[in-house]
Amino acid sequence: MLTTRSRQGPNTAHINGRPITVAPDETLLQAALREGIAFPHSCRVGGCANCKCKLAEGKVKELTETTYILSDEELDQGFILACQSVPRSDVRIEVDLAGAVPRQQVSGKVVGQSKLTHDITRLQVQLDTPLDYQAGQFADISIGSLPSISRSYSFATPPQADGRVEFFVRKVPGGVFSTAINERELIGETVRVDGPAGDFWLREGRTPLLLVAGGSGLAPILALLQQAAQDGCSRPVALLFGARTERDLYALDEIEAIRRSWRGDFRFVPVLSEAGPNDGWAGERGLVTDHLQRHLADGADVYLCGPPVMIDTAEKRLQRGGVGPKRIHADRFLTRQDTPAKSQPARQAAPVLPKTSAANDAGLFDYLKYFLFHGIAMLAVLCILAGGQYTTYGLLTVLGFYFIGDAIAGDDLSTPNYRHPGILTVQLWLALPLLSLIVFSAVWSVSPGDPLGFGAMISGLSGIDVLALRNATGIGHHVSAILLTGLMIGMIGTITAHELTHRTWDPISMLVGRWLLAFSFDTVFAIEHVYGHHRYVSTEHDPATAPRGRNVYYHVLASTIMSNVSAWKIEKRRLQRRGYGLFSYHNAFLRGHLMSVLLLLGAWYIGGPVAAGFFTLCALWGKALLEIVNYMEHYGMVRNPETPVQPRHSWNTTRRISSWSMFNLTRHSHHHAQGEVPYQDLKPFPDAPTMVGGYLTTILVAMIPPLWHALMTPKVLAWDRDYATEEERQLAKRANQRSGISRLRAAA
Known part of the structure; x- marks a missing residue:
């Protein structure tokens, strides 16, 4: 015991x-x-x-x-x-540790580089020392000429005593690393291999095998089969290889060699999805997943390797055919832009910890640039306290700073290595006292008397009679104060809380984040966004994803209601799983709204019903800004909820001012692809789908529906053409038919 x-x-x-x-x-x-x-x-x-x-x-x-x-x-x-x-x-x-091999870093040199197809290259590497791995696993590799980029690729051969390994690298449009492998002469180039990783390898047994590969997903299947052939395996095998056209088939001689040496039945079935009627192709046609049942032997174990859509479709069909999940082994090849070596790539099974160049280390300015956020907050405080026309000037200054700054300051594509992330966390925490000061100043500006002697204190410190300035402020400038305060609630509050509430393991960050959200009556964001939105983003199940043709003002209302409903359901399920009462202290949904009620009561205490009403308007405007941002970040995107989220499922921007003053919220494509990555480590992904401008510029465009649809409809159609998978194109057609926009409906 x-x-x-x-x-x-x-x-x-x-x-x-x-x-x-x-x-x-x-x-x-x-x-x-x-x-x-x-x-x-x-x-x-x-x-x-x-x-x-x-x-x-x-x-x-x-x-x-x-x-x-x-x-x-x-x-x-x-x-x-x-x-x-x-x-x-x-x-x-x-825990299942079967076949697990300790991970290590090994150096080597490129000794071979040859084309397998027009877009796949075989890369042969001679390692300085042999690397122990299971055939079917993958590793993270980087080359000397691109030291800051690492990508995950499966070993295409079983382990060799001489330390030679091979990888099949498919050229990804816009991918710096894969383009270098496919187009540059790399013989003699130094290579670092970090691995092994993954749990894709052949399990022992006597059952028949069905192996299905798509594209460069053939690499681990080949390694697995070569190892099994060397071990004298005699299990019946059916190998299905899916490709677009005959020119996309490769390694046929190697497959034939395996077939000849195999001690049991071995069937190889290439399937072409885009073979034309006059191409002379006499083999199987259609999607490789259409041929599963015909080649599935009774009791077979299935190994799948290829793009997510192929894997997901195959798993569904196999399970409907009675194949249990334990008999299905899959390795998804996720296509994404090159990611720096210190982040976790899509198929990575352990963090990469390369030697980083000191030249890429963050300097003083890289830390200071995020204090631009705090400077804007203090400007808002000063303008609210100055009252009158200065409040309106402050609002216009903030808007102009973003509109003009993003237009002329260009893009921020930098990715420095931050060695002191604790400083950046403190920057986030400072948002709570800053926002509290902004909101208190705004509520004080419409309150009778001088609550808490705040005005007298400021006047004594500054020598400026802020009480007289407040009393001279007219209704129009109070409206400016509402707009400015709500904007600060959205920027200083919600943007920072968005980062903090993703840090579910850090109680301080979660507490600060939830209080920041309380200012916009939206603490349920910490539930629905993290556990709902990130799961269902760009699908019909996500309240925050606006379908094509939706009006932004309808979206603000619909998303607010449905997000609360979703958060309630998520929290109810959690409480049931934990055995807690629904109406109890443990209910984070109810506790969160009570936090907002406390702030509202505080405003009432300070300035009575007028102050409480003023705060409510500021909070609702701040909440509306969040929903407008949701609207523009994922408008028109489509995705099968059972497939992984990719950078293409978010509208991205690399505008410099928005990036620096919004904690890289602009790098939304990377954020949704890897929600656990802290803001300072997010990558720009300049080749991802791009917004019409910086954040405030895009917010303004979204608030003018005719202008929004005029600018975004071509972008949505381009997304369908350039980014969507074939499955997503079918989803897009249905979305276009329902959009009510003539140009989208014509494309359906």
Whole structure:
């Protein structure tokens, strides 16, 4: 029996029977990796579930909410996230470590580079020392001429005693790394290989095998088959290889060599999806997933490797055909723009920690530029206290700063390496006292008397009679104060809270973020956005994603109502899973709205009903700004909710002023592709779908519906043509038919 009493000192975790010591406040994953256990993991922040494991005995403290990440079945079985679980007693953990190999970094040189197809290159690398891996796994590779970029590719051969490895690299439009591999002469170039990673390898057994590959997804399938052939495998095999046209087929000689050496039945079935009637192709046609059932033997284990749409379609059809999830093994090849080596790529199974160049380290200015945000906040305070025309001038100055600044200051494509992220976190926390000062000043400006002696204090410090200035302020300038304060609630409050409430493992950030959201009556954002929006973004299930043709003003109302409904459902499910009462202190939905009620009562206490009404208008305007931003960030996007979110599913901008003063909210494409990445590490993705301008410029355009649709309809059609997958194009056609916009309907 394990010790189950809670204690302050170290605890013992038995991982598959192996005891390790877990220090106080250390997560299970941190302890396992420290002890040299090749524990499966990826993001380390509770966003991917790669580190899920079964808590067989003992107690843990969970640092983030797992009811969103884990399924009901997994929760019922006692699964937890190792990266978010701190033992509160001795614990016994069960996790699948079969075939796991410790990750390491190995250097080498490019010794071979040859074209397999018009857009896929075979890259051969001679490593300085052999790397141990399972055939089917992948690694992160970088080359000497692009030291700051790392990409994930599967090994195309099984491990070799001489340390030679191969990768198949498909050229991605706009991809710096893949373009270099496909178009530049790299023989002799230094290479760093960081791996292995992933859990895609052949499990032992005697059952038949169905292997399905699409595009460059053939690489791990080839490695897996070559290893199995060397081991004398005799299991019946059906290999389906999907390609567009005959020129996209490759490695046919290698497949034939495997077939000849295979000790059992081996069938190879190439399938072309775009073969023309006069191409002379005598083989199978259509999508490779259309041919699964015909080649699926009874009791077969299935291995899938290729693009997400192929994987998702195959899994659905296989499960409908009676193939259980445990018999399906998949490796999704996600296409995205090149990501710097220190971030987690789409298929990465552990963080890359390369040697970074000192030249790319953040300098003083890189830290100071984010204080532009705080300067704008203080300008708003000064203009509100000055009253009268100065309040209106302040509003116009802020708007002009963004409109003109974004128009003339160009784009920010920098990606410095921040070695002191704690400074940037404090910058975020400072938003709460700043916003409190802004809102208090605004409420004070319409209150009778001098609440808390605030005006007398400011007058004494400045020598300016702010009470007289306030009393001389007319109604028009008070309207300017509402617009300016609401704008600050949206910028200083919601934008900062957006970043902080993604840090679900940090209680201080969560507390500060929720109070910032309370100023716009929108604390449910911390629930719905993190656990709803990021799951269903760009689908019909997401309240914040505006369908094509929707009016922005209708969207503000509809999204507000439906987001609250969604947050209530998410919180209700969480409470039920935890065994808490719906109407109890544990209900974060109700607690959040009570925070806003407290602020409203505070405004009433300061200045009576007029002040409370004034604050309400400011808060609602701040909330409306959030929904307008939601409207413009994902307008018209479509996605199958069962496929991963990609950079193409958000409208992006790289405008410099918006980026610096909004904590890189502008880099929305990367944010949605990897929601756990902190704002300073988000990448610009200049090739992602692009907004009409900077953030405030786009907000203004969105508020003029005829102008919005005139500018965005061509962009939406271009998205369908240049970014959407074939499945998404079908979804787009249906969206166009329902849009009510003649040009979109004509495209359907």
